[in-house]
Amino acid sequence: MINSPKYIYNDALLKLEEEVDRVLSSSPPLIQKYTSHLGKTKGKMIRAKALLACAMNEDSLIDKDAVYLGAAVELIHLATLVHDDVMDNADTRRGEESLQKKFGKRTAVICGDYLLCEALMMASLMENKENKVRDTIPDYMSKVCLGELRQHVNNWNFNLTVLEYLRTIQGKTAGLFEASFYGGALLMAPDVPLSVIKEYAKLGRYIGMIFQLTDDCMDYEATENQALKPVKSDYEQGVVTLPLIHALAEVPHLKEKALKGMVDEETLDRIVLSSGGIKRTRQLAKKYFDKSILILDKLSLTEEKKALLSKLLSKSYREF
Amino acid sequence: MINSPKYIYNDALLKLEEEVDRVLSSSPPLIQKYTSHLGKTKGKMIRAKALLACAMNEDSLIDKDAVYLGAAVELIHLATLVHDDVMDNADTRRGEESLQKKFGKRTAVICGDYLLCEALMMASLMENKENKVRDTIPDYMSKVCLGELRQHVNNWNFNLTVLEYLRTIQGKTAGLFEASFYGGALLMAPDVPLSVIKEYAKLGRYIGMIFQLTDDCMDYEATENQALKPVKSDYEQGVVTLPLIHALAEVPHLKEKALKGMVDEETLDRIVLSSGGIKRTRQLAKKYFDKSILILDKLSLTEEKKALLSKLLSKSYREF
Numbered sequence: 239m240i241n242s243p244k245y246i247y248n249d250a251l252l253k254l255e256e257e258v259d260r261v262l263s264s265s266p267p268l269i270q271k272y273t274s275h276l277g278k279t280k281g282k283m284i285r286a287k288a289l290l291a292c293a294m295n296e297d298s299l300i301d302k303d304a305v306y307l308g309a310a311v312e313l314i315h316l317a318t319l320v321h322d323d324v325m326d327n328a329d330t331r332r333g334e335e336s337l338q339k340k341f342g343k344r345t346a347v348i349c350g351d352y353l354l355c356e357a358l359m360m361a362s363l364m365e366n367k368e369n370k371v372r373d374t375i376p377d378y379m380s381k382v383c384l385g386e387l388r389q390h391v392n393n394w395n396f397n398l399t400v401l402e403y404l405r406t407i408q409g410k411t412a413g414l415f416e417a418s419f420y421g422g423a424l425l426m427a428p429d430v431p432l433s434v435i436k437e438y439a440k441l442g443r444y445i446g447m448i449f450q451l452t453d454d455c456m457d458y459e460a461t462e463n464q465a466l467k468p469v470k471s472d473y474e475q476g477v478v479t480l481p482l483i484h485a486l487a488e489v490p491h492l493k494e495k496a497l498k499g500m501v502d503e504e505t506l507d508r509i510v511l512s513s514g515g516i517k518r519t520r521q522l523a524k525k526y527f528d529k530s531i532l533i534l535d536k537l538s539l540t541e542e543k544k545a546l547l548s549k550l551l552s553k554s555y556r557e558f
Numbered sequence: 559m560i561n562s563p564k565y566i567y568n569d570a571l572l573k574l575e576e577e578v579d580r581v582l583s584s585s586p587p588l589i590q591k592y593t594s595h596l597g598k599t600k601g602k603m604i605r606a607k608a609l610l611a612c613a614m615n616e617d618s619l620i621d622k623d624a625v626y627l628g629a630a631v632e633l634i635h636l637a638t639l640v641h642d643d644v645m646d647n648a649d650t651r652r653g654e655e656s657l658q659k660k661f662g663k664r665t666a667v668i669c670g671d672y673l674l675c676e677a678l679m680m681a682s683l684m685e686n687k688e689n690k691v692r693d694t695i696p697d698y699m700s701k702v703c704l705g706e707l708r709q710h711v712n713n714w715n716f717n718l719t720v721l722e723y724l725r726t727i728q729g730k731t732a733g734l735f736e737a738s739f740y741g742g743a744l745l746m747a748p749d750v751p752l753s754v755i756k757e758y759a760k761l762g763r764y765i766g767m768i769f770q771l772t773d774d775c776m777d778y779e780a781t782e783n784q785a786l787k788p789v790k791s792d793y794e795q796g797v798v799t800l801p802l803i804h805a806l807a808e809v810p811h812l813k814e815k816a817l818k819g820m821v822d823e824e825t826l827d828r829i830v831l832s833s834g835g836i837k838r839t840r841q842l843a844k845k846y847f848d849k850s851i852l853i854l855d856k857l858s859l860t861e862e863k864k865a866l867l868s869k870l871l872s873k874s875y876r877e878f
Contacts, residue, residue, distance in 0.1 A: 266704055268711050321671060324644070325664040344645040344710040347667065348703055351641060354674060355700035380675035384586055387668040391588050 242365045244299035247546065250290050253302075255283070257309035261356045272341050272349045276316055284550065285418045286312045288445070291546040292422025292438055298542050303364040304425045310360040311418050314379060317353035318386060318414075320346055325390050326475055354379075378417035385409025393476035396486060396493050403480055407450040408443065415446030434537070441533045441547075444526040449554040451523040454479035458510045473506055480522070482506075485515035527555050562685045564619035567866065570610050573622075575603070577629035581676045592661050592669045596636055604870065605738045606632045608765070611866040612742025612758055618862050623684040624745045630680040631738050634699060637673035638706060638734075640666055645710050646795055674699075698737035705729025713796035716806060716813050723800055727770040728763065735766030754857070761853045761867075764846040769874040771843040774799035778830045793826055800842070802826075805835035847875050 245253065262277040263270075286308040293304035323338045324346045338346040388406040392398050419442025423435045457472045458481050472479055486493050489509055495501050501509075510516060530551050534544060565573065582597040583590075606628035613624035643658045644666045650656055658666040708726040712718050739762025743755045777792045778801050792799055806813050809829055815821050821829075830836060850871050854864060 268704075268708060321667050325667050327663065343647065347641050347645050347670075348706055348710065350667075351670075351674070351703045351706075352700065354671070355703055358678070359697060359700065377679060380672065380679060383668055383671045383675055384588075387586070387588055387665070387672070390664040390668065 243302045244295075244297075245302065245305070246298065247290060247294065247300060247542070250300040250305055250308075251283075251287065253305045254286055254290065254308045254312070257305060257360065258283075258286075258312050261309075261313060261353075261360070265352065269345060269349045269352060272320075272337060272345055273353075275337060276320070280312070280316065283312055284449075284553070285315055285414055287546075288415065288442065288550055289418040289422040291543060291550065292419050292442075293425045294540070294543045294546070295426055296540060298540055301425050304422060306360055306363045307421045307425065308418070310357040311414065311421070313353050313357035313360060314382070315414060317350045317357065318382065320350040320353065322386070324350070374417070374420065378413060378420075381409050381413040382417075385411070385413050389477065392478060394497075395478055396496055398478045398483060400480065400483055403478070403483055404447075407447065411450040412443045412446030415449065416440075416442040418442055419445075437533055437537055441530055441537075444530045444533070445551055445554050448523045448526045448530070448551070451480060451519050451526070452555060455481055455516050455519050455523075458482075458507050458516055471503060473503065480519045481510045481515035483515070484518045485510040485513040488513040488515070523555060527551065563622045564615075564617075565622065565625070566618065567610060567614065567620060567862070570620040570625050570628075571603075571607065573625045574606055574610065574628045574632070577625060577680065578603075578606075578632050581629075581633060581673075581680070585672065589665060589669045589672060592640075592657060592665055593673075595657060596640070600632070600636065603632055604769075604873070605635055605734055607866075608735065608762065608870055609738040609742040611863060611870065612739050612762075613745040614860070614863045614866070615746050616860060618860055621745050624742060626680050626683045627741050627745065628738070630677040631734065631741070633673050633677035633680060634702070635734060637670045637677065638702065640670040640673065642706070644670070645706075694737070694740065698733060698740075701729050701733040702737075705731070705733050709797065712798060715798055716817055718798045718803060720800065720803055723798070723803055724767075727767065731770040732763045732766030735769065736760075736762040738762055739765075757853055757857055761850055761857075764850045764853070765871055765874045768843045768846045768850070768871070771800060771839050771846070772875060775801055775836050775839050775843075778802075778827050778836055791823060793823065800839045801830045801835035803835075804838045805830040805833040808833040808835070843875065847871065 258280065259277055262273040262280075265273040289308040289311055290300055290304055293300050293308075295301075320337065323336050324343055326336075327338075329336055329339045341349075385406055385408070388402075389410060392402065392406065416439050420435060420439040423430060423438035454472070457479070473482065485506075486496070492501070492509065496506070534547060534551070539547070578600065579597055582593040582600075585593040609628040609631055610620055610624055613620050613628075615621075640657065643656050644663055646656075647658075649659045661669075705726055705728070708722075709730060712722065712726065736759050740755060740759040743750060743758035774792070777799070793802065805826075806816070812821070812829065816826070854867060854871070859867070
């Protein structure tokens with residue numbers, strides 16, 4: 239491994255944001271409006287932060303290559319958001335006019351493709367070009383795409399089993415989290431044992447599961463605060479998630495009624511809550527949380543690294 | 559360069575088809591119908607054949623890596639076809655129900671993403687992993703995506719200039735041809751001079767231009783044989799191509815009439831033909847043809863290689 243620059247966490251994160259912003263703001267005029275909008279709403283970059291935290295070495299420094307790989311992961315995430323929009327065919331998203339409605343489906347499909355390409359170019363900027371990392375990116379990308387597909391194919395499938403659901407989110411959300419942790423761990427040092435890298439990857443998968451399970455619960459819980467509720471909820475879009483799967487199993491005749499569109503949003507929220515669907519989903523998230531704590535304790539981490547990863551873990555568990 | 563297996567042209571082509579078929583037939587159940595349909599209609603694989611021909615060494619043998627890279631190029635081509643379908647929102651294509659209509663827009667978006675991912679995985683199978691080749695793939699992919707975008711943004715733009723049109727097809731169709739020739743030339747031997755590789759790339763770009771210009775002419779010429787005419791022509795889909803651009807410049811008031819939808823398909827075909835729009839487009843294709851011949855003569859090629867590349871050139875010029 240040649241000696242590439244190393245950064246402290248905050249500087250690495252700043253550089254990473256610059257790289258993502260550079261791609262979004264220097265995009266061709268034709269998709270500029272689209273990408274500049276993405277730049278404003280790109281959110282908390284939790285996947286990129288996770289990658290940087292994992293890449294931190296014993297001196298609390300982060301290799302420049304992690305900045306590029308983290309930026310690539312964020313761009314892949316944005317690309318899937320854009321293509322999600324097209325697939326949902328949604329006119330609104332979180333209260334605002336959706337980008338595919340605003341700028342057109344054609345631009346959205348290409349914009350997503352463009353972001354995927356830019357993600358690959360970003361990854362190819364890595365100087366040390368660890369073959370392991372580079373060879374893994376396409377593999378993880380395929381996994382994420384397939385998870386995405388499974389979700390959409392299972393829309394309106396009220397017979398979805400718990401196992402099928404878990405497999406879907408493991409591929410989709412958890413897949414990209416796993417890739418971030420795996421890639422970060424690989425870039426920590428030139429000689430990280432495979433067993434350690436695998437533990438990081440597992441931690442990433444668990445945190446991704448917690449992230450998605452919590453998100454699914456919040457979609458049903460947000461009723462009390464309608465301002466926070468997305469204009470189209472999961473149910474309205476036909477997305478079948480774990481809280482609903484549990485409710486369907488508990489409550490007789492709910493399936494037939496839901497299929498006939500005879501259940502309104504508010505009633506469904508109440509049923510999912512009262513049937514214990516949310517409680518059981520939260521319990522599963524707690525299981526992943528406990529497993530994650532065990533891994534964090536097992537890995538030999540510097541104080542700063544442990545603090546960063548613990549913060550990510552607790553954020554995925556409650557704050558989203 | 560380590561010694562990887564080498565094949566004669568026909569065997570390499572057979573292996574390449576096997577690789578593409580393997581990806582299409584081993585796709586996950588959810589998109590299997592989509593990809594198996596693509597397998598049946600995948601066409602003449604002209605880009606892959608070009609790559610193999612360019613990769614042929616002085617002993618008329620082709621490195622195994624060219625098989626993987628050629629298969630990757632074909633998969634990228636298929637991915638752009640699938641996403642094209644979504645962007646056009648077409649219900650039919652060449653007389654048959656379009657795949658996005660048949661299997662749904664969601665599946666189509668993901669199927670395209672999946673094929674892009676599989677293309678990258680295919681490219682990562684290359685054993686020698688010439689950095690130059692691998693680093694160039696994302697670059698070319700971005701170029702092709704942008705050309706695609708430009709085309710779609712320019713639909714119904716009857717003010718499109720010749721230059722803008724040429725830039726679009728140079729990015730889109732010619733971009734993937736150029737990548738095929740470039741990649742093939744790089745894999746010919748471990749020590750190909752950059753000047754030679756650049757000549758191959760230029761030849762690829764020219765052949766791509768001929769291919770697209772001829773295709774554009776045929777869309778207007780096919781009237782006489784309605785059986786060959788795609789159900790939705792370029793004009794009906796709002797695609798503005800060179801024969802039409804020339805006709806618009808020659809014929810007064812055609813632009814206003816076309817914009818108002820006052821020109822029917824058959825009349826337009828006649829006008830484009832009689833105004834010299836097709837003749838001038840064919841003349842431009844001829845220019846690229848002559849330039850290509852000059853390059854073919856300049857490159858020192860074995861007899862077999864020259865025959866293959868000449869055949870590709872003449873096919874692009876008339877048979878499509």
